[in-house]
Amino acid sequence: MARTVTEDNQILGTLQNVIFSANDSYFKILSVTVEDTDLDDWSEEEMIVTGTFASVKPGSTYAFYGQLVTHPKYGQQFQAARYENQMPADEKGLIAFFASGDFAGIGKKTAEKIVNELGTQAIDLILSDASVLDGILKPKVAKELAEKLQENLGLEKLFVLGHQVGLSADLAGRLFDHYGEEAQDILQNTPYRLVYEFDGLPFKKVDAIARHAGFALDDPERIRAGVYAGILNACYSAGHTYLTVDQAKQAAWQTLQSELPDFSQVIDQSLGGLVSQGRLVYQDGIYQAKILADAEILVGEKLQSLIDGRSAVRTDSALVDTSFVVPENLDLDAVQKQAIEDALTNQVFVLTGGPGTGKTTITKTLVATWESLVRHQAQSEKTDQDWVKQNRVRLASPTGRAAKRMTEITGYEATTIHRLLGITEGDDAEFDEDNPISGGLLIIDEASMLDISLAASLFAALPDNMHVVLVGDADQLPSVGPGNVLYDLIQSPKVTHVSLEHIYRQGKGSSISALAQAINAGQLPANFQENQVDRSTFLTTADQVPKAVIQVLRAAVKKGFTADQVQVLAPMYRTPAGVNALNQEAQDLFNPVQPGQKTLQQGETVFRLGDKVLQLENDSERDIYNGDMGRVIAIHYKKEPGVAADSLVVDFDGQEVWYTSKTLNQLTLAYATTIHKAQGNEFKLVILVLTGQFKIMLNQNLVYTAITRAKESLVMVGDYSAYEYAATHPVPLRQTLLQSLLAGEGVNGADVAAAKPKQAAQPVDHAVQEQVATYQADSKSQQTAPKSSESRFDQGATAADKQVPATNQVEAAPALSTNELTTANFDQALANPMVGMDQISPYDFMPVEP
Numbered sequence: 001m002a003r004t005v006t007e008d009n010q011i012l013g014t015l016q017n018v019i020f021s022a023n024d025s026y027f028k029i030l031s032v033t034v035e036d037t038d039l040d041d042w043s044e045e046e047m048i049v050t051g052t053f054a055s056v057k058p059g060s061t062y063a064f065y066g067q068l069v070t071h072p073k074y075g076q077q078f079q080a081a082r083y084e085n086q087m088p089a090d091e092k093g094l095i096a097f098f099a100s101g102d103f104a105g106i107g108k109k110t111a112e113k114i115v116n117e118l119g120t121q122a123i124d125l126i127l128s129d130a131s132v133l134d135g136i137l138k139p140k141v142a143k144e145l146a147e148k149l150q151e152n153l154g155l156e157k158l159f160v161l162g163h164q165v166g167l168s169a170d171l172a173g174r175l176f177d178h179y180g181e182e183a184q185d186i187l188q189n190t191p192y193r194l195v196y197e198f199d200g201l202p203f204k205k206v207d208a209i210a211r212h213a214g215f216a217l218d219d220p221e222r223i224r225a226g227v228y229a230g231i232l233n234a235c236y237s238a239g240h241t242y243l244t245v246d247q248a249k250q251a252a253w254q255t256l257q258s259e260l261p262d263f264s265q266v267i268d269q270s271l272g273g274l275v276s277q278g279r280l281v282y283q284d285g286i287y288q289a290k291i292l293a294d295a296e297i298l299v300g301e302k303l304q305s306l307i308d309g310r311s312a313v314r315t316d317s318a319l320v321d322t323s324f325v326v327p328e329n330l331d332l333d334a335v336q337k338q339a340i341e342d343a344l345t346n347q348v349f350v351l352t353g354g355p356g357t358g359k360t361t362i363t364k365t366l367v368a369t370w371e372s373l374v375r376h377q378a379q380s381e382k383t384d385q386d387w388v389k390q391n392r393v394r395l396a397s398p399t400g401r402a403a404k405r406m407t408e409i410t411g412y413e414a415t416t417i418h419r420l421l422g423i424t425e426g427d428d429a430e431f432d433e434d435n436p437i438s439g440g441l442l443i444i445d446e447a448s449m450l451d452i453s454l455a456a457s458l459f460a461a462l463p464d465n466m467h468v469v470l471v472g473d474a475d476q477l478p479s480v481g482p483g484n485v486l487y488d489l490i491q492s493p494k495v496t497h498v499s500l501e502h503i504y505r506q507g508k509g510s511s512i513s514a515l516a517q518a519i520n521a522g523q524l525p526a527n528f529q530e531n532q533v534d535r536s537t538f539l540t541t542a543d544q545v546p547k548a549v550i551q552v553l554r555a556a557v558k559k560g561f562t563a564d565q566v567q568v569l570a571p572m573y574r575t576p577a578g579v580n581a582l583n584q585e586a587q588d589l590f591n592p593v594q595p596g597q598k599t600l601q602q603g604e605t606v607f608r609l610g611d612k613v614l615q616l617e618n619d620s621e622r623d624i625y626n627g628d629m630g631r632v633i634a635i636h637y638k639k640e641p642g643v644a645a646d647s648l649v650v651d652f653d654g655q656e657v658w659y660t661s662k663t664l665n666q667l668t669l670a671y672a673t674t675i676h677k678a679q680g681n682e683f684k685l686v687i688l689v690l691t692g693q694f695k696i697m698l699n700q701n702l703v704y705t706a707i708t709r710a711k712e713s714l715v716m717v718g719d720y721s722a723y724e725y726a727a728t729h730p731v732p733l734r735q736t737l738l739q740s741l742l743a744g745e746g747v748n749g750a751d752v753a754a755a756k757p758k759q760a761a762q763p764v765d766h767a768v769q770e771q772v773a774t775y776q777a778d779s780k781s782q783q784t785a786p787k788s789s790e791s792r793f794d795q796g797a798t799a800a801d802k803q804v805p806a807t808n809q810v811e812a813a814p815a816l817s818t819n820e821l822t823t824a825n826f827d828q829a830l831a832n833p834m835v836g837m838d839q840i841s842p843y844d845f846m847p848v849e850p
């Protein structure tokens, strides 16, 4: 069922009819009469052609370029990678074309008039400027002709032009959807504006388009766009919201890689130009992309107004002290009580804590206490139901999964932040400063994932009298997009913050919490390699990882764990110990190929009926989000009765979502995922893989985040020194201004050079930046997702994937032989089926009944 298209053959044919036309894409199935072809073994008159087409017209002649494939049910058909409308080339043909009856008010005479006046380039001339018809046709007829031509041919031309400059038909289609008829003009005349306007189109791609259109290497437009793209990419790769002058210049050099003389001066001029165009902001030695500067200022100012605001619900200390509604009548400790009191008496409050410290308990207490305060006040002041509704609790989280968990735990509706704000693809948010959301208390969970762009959209939409509580684990990975919102708020003296330190969780998962805390403190615990009731360590070389993971998975399956309950985590996609390889292995274990089993292929991934899958992008229209996991419950092939196109149906916790060729690249296998993708999710058993090959990604927060995804059991596989390296390397410093903006100091308050307590200073990593740019070129998710950097969710992992030189190995692990499970006895175990892995002690950790 592979659908890989390599362009190698051609068909010239007349379109008989359009058999199928998808309504969510430009995909079509055509019946074509073959006039000429270079296919050796084709003798039939009719051919079925599939592909991405504009509004193709029966009777018109097209050249299709692509490949003959054999469909298992419908036999041979031609998959077109691209096509060209064979426009009538001579005057006679053109006259017949205009007089074909397709164009209202144009008969043979008028058609002749058009061709006489405009010549054989008539169509091109009309398409590029309809005013050439002035004086030739009546204004109404001219307008209709131009519109129809644009409609019929504009997109086709864009497909052709796109193909010439390396744009996929899909991307060309999206450019057309975004810019309409202007798209072609932009590609040919002002391509560099795409760098500023079309989110996710990398500079390299735009540059290739522009170079094709004749722009010179030293064109000022090109240099400016390159400088801007370089700065933005540097910010996205390192999480910064600003760059120093040197960093900005370095980023620009890296992107443009020019050997032109005086290039340094050219960059200086471009920086100045971008500032005067309002695309960059310069202040006191730093450059910021205007969009990031605006977002930071908005968050800073809005936080100040929230802090200064007063909620309609009375929450003075005397009142709240006596009103706590604690779940299960737990005896809260002093810090927890303080947290609730502070949360209720401060308009903005931040609660942080590791797993098992009581964040959920506090959230539940807050929700119940708030509701009770609202009820109490409503009764005593005899307010109406509207007042109660206006002051209700709202719950949201950056991920769909975390929102679902919040709903389960609190019994209140929780949504993603995107949904809370009514953000849909390509549209502005429904709720913003002019149309704020309603509610009295807003609790945001997983606040560590909040980047500055999403934070700006969120804070803009809050009424000034709203009570806001941000809950998160400050030691998890920072947001993927620029900004360090949770960290900056914690550091700010203006924001009240309580950190829960005491771990309450007993039994399963408790030694995992202790391990997480040790890693947080910068070291592996002394008992790291000793098996605990809920965790074990299994040291292997990188090459042995797949075998080891499979053995652990087999043991887990034997104990009754399902694929949903077990999650394999690795930092990156590539390498033999990476997510891609582990997914293949795990798929074969959990869902082996069966005769007659339905499959559908997307790129290199073959989805099988029953597979565990992961959504890679936010798709708010379909209410599925980056990081959501589901199961393939049906696969349909086109031409099965009632089926329009190959499709796959995924069940996301009871919500069924259909995928066709247009959307299937939003999906991947989910037996193994990156740690970034697992944020906001929790699993009964986590199998974590760290090896020296992932060195570029390793740091405390990454391994901490991975470990704390495990609810009950954790198996750590890989190289001791990789774990040690991660535990001793704090997450790199992010350069942000939110703290100083909150302090009212602006840029002057930012101490660029000073390393913050938990974070290590880091120069902008240009290698990573470059990879990010390449990644953006490859990644469709970058082209379609909303502007929020949540769309770049997995960027760090993916970017790093592309630069894994062998030299990234962490030094050989001296501790390898200290574990009872040495490389040697592991190999022995695998080689000798008598020594089943089940008999080896690390798996004995799993007495847990799933």
Ligand SMILES: Nc1ncnc2c1ncn2[C@@H]1O[C@H](COP(=O)(O)OP(=O)(O)OP(=O)(O)O)[C@@H](O)[C@H]1O
Residues within 6 Å of the ligand: 330, 331, 332, 333, 336, 353, 354, 355, 356, 357, 358, 359, 360, 361, 362, 504, 505, 506
């Ligand atoms: N003061 C307390 N006394 C006794 N048990 C407590 C107390 N606070 C919390 N717990 C219990 O500890 C466990 C963990 O608490 P909770 O789920 O609130 O933590 P959490 O920080 O949300 O953890 P996670 O992030 O892992 O979900 C729960 O079983 C909870 O009932």
